[in-house]
Amino acid sequence: MKRILITGKNSYIGNSFSEWITNDEDFYVEKVSLKDDSWKEIIFSKFDVILHVAGIAHVSSDPKMEEHYYKVNRDLTIEVAKKAKKDGVKQFIFMSSIIVYGDSDKLDGTISISTVPKSSNFYGNSKLQAEEGIVSLQTNNFNVVIIRPPMIYGKGSKGNYPKLAKLAKVTPVFPDFPNKRSMLHIDNLCEFIKLMIINNESGFFFPQNKDYVCTSEMVALIASASGKRLGLTKMFNPLIRKLLKLELVNKVFGNLIYDKQMSIYKDEYQIRNLEESIKLTESVNWFE
Template sequence: MCQFARGPPSDSLCQTIAWHAGVDPELTMLLVTGATGFVGQDLLRRLRLRNLPFKAACRSDRAGYLAVGDIDGGTDWKAVLPGVDAVIHLAAANQNVVDGSNPGPEVFRTVNTEGTINLAKQAAASGVKRFIFISTIKVNGERSAKERPFTPQDIPNPATDYAVSKLEAERALIALSKTSDMQIVIIRPPLVYGRGAGGSFKALAQLVRSGIPLPMASIGNRRSMIYVENLADLIVTAVVHPAAAGQVLLAGDGEAVSTPELLRLLAAAMGRRARLVPCPPAVLQMLGRAIGKEELVSRLTDWLEVDTSHTRALLDWTPPFDMRDALKRSF
């Protein structure tokens, strides 16, 4: 499914679109959740550059942010929703395959599913016109078939508790859109990288920087990623573009690379040379199982390619930065 419950754009959203065309109407007020996170901080910078007014929400008291406490099925959003025309929901419980941290299915469901549904219902009741939900490509699956990138039409195939919680939230949002006037936009990004990124991107960068030989020259996969500034640009586009309403949008830089290619690009961005040596992927996978890092090794050896042609054509969107320039900006 790639489209649902579409309707005409709201008046205030039309005003924002008109403003981008050169008119000077009253601007739309946005609410950004998870505003202190990696993606959230970059998104706020882009909103400031675009002169789009926003409210930034986070869990605890911080200067310039609205504190909402823990996000779950009982969070009260009434104090921050008045006057908001569009919500960008970034806040989530995440997993980290590098350090092995995993909040568990109950936390994922509480925050990612129940927390999202609760916010969306209150947003709809408050008159919010568009709700942008940042989901994950893992809803499509942990790996794509060789030479067959993921598309919005794929039957969801989540394999982790995290991905299941995101899919459950997606489905609840779609159901809500059919009983309310609030438009839903779902964005599924793959790995997000950039300056300050953690997780597997940080771990790979540290390996390249160390200069030790890496047994990854024989990996022949292809994986898609998205630079954080490209994702922020896509999110803003999804807020103001009328065609985004009711869509599942797959995100990505548009270029999928193999793990060896990525390591070489990382090295070049850091002014270094990647030292890669051959090793059969099957051996790497066996070693990963032996040391309890099977999922991390799978990310290095498996395919996870994303077809973003639907997103690009529908929104007439092109990522502002290609992968090589984006990697240079990441260090």
């Protein structure tokens, strides 16, 4: 049996993963909050794996928040990893982000294995510096896994997906604009984490859905799953192309993808395709 401690009691990823393996007798899970120092009294040695998902997950441009981002996303991550190693934990899994590569409008749209991370805000930089601080802890007896997922979505997720879903349910038309985004449904991520633990992996990993997502296609699928009628039109495409340098427009219609070769793994984890994942995400009774 693998004994797992999840940092971040109210984490979307942590709670989803705990639910994912709840009936698997090969796993035992506990969760802990890092909001105060009580976690330091926990004896980590009784766990095989630390799944570190605690942190600030949203992007802020408020300069007053910068110090807090580094304190939580970088310093706390390194502190937890060092305690895990000292206490004899065998594996430390850190949830980083595609954000370490910067905004899509700063890239050519495609991230390859040779793309050098270059964050464009202190959220991304705090994640990148956390990676740098824990990767050096890797030894034969302490495996460090760093996962850089693209946008994660699923029932109850936060971030950009709920905003798109809300729009899909009220707008009668939406631009039919060709773009590609790497995305990751929460079930695919949970299965991937499970495989990381089973195989006692170490290193950097870039999981994503099997197929790239076109924003227009996703919005249409959300509307359909919600029983709404939505028409796609190309009439706005010339304007969108002119406005792609704007951050908001680029986040919706820009390209940001991982080379698919980066996301291949020896075991199957991409168990949900796009259409199925949208139906599950928009299902009223899912997880209830």
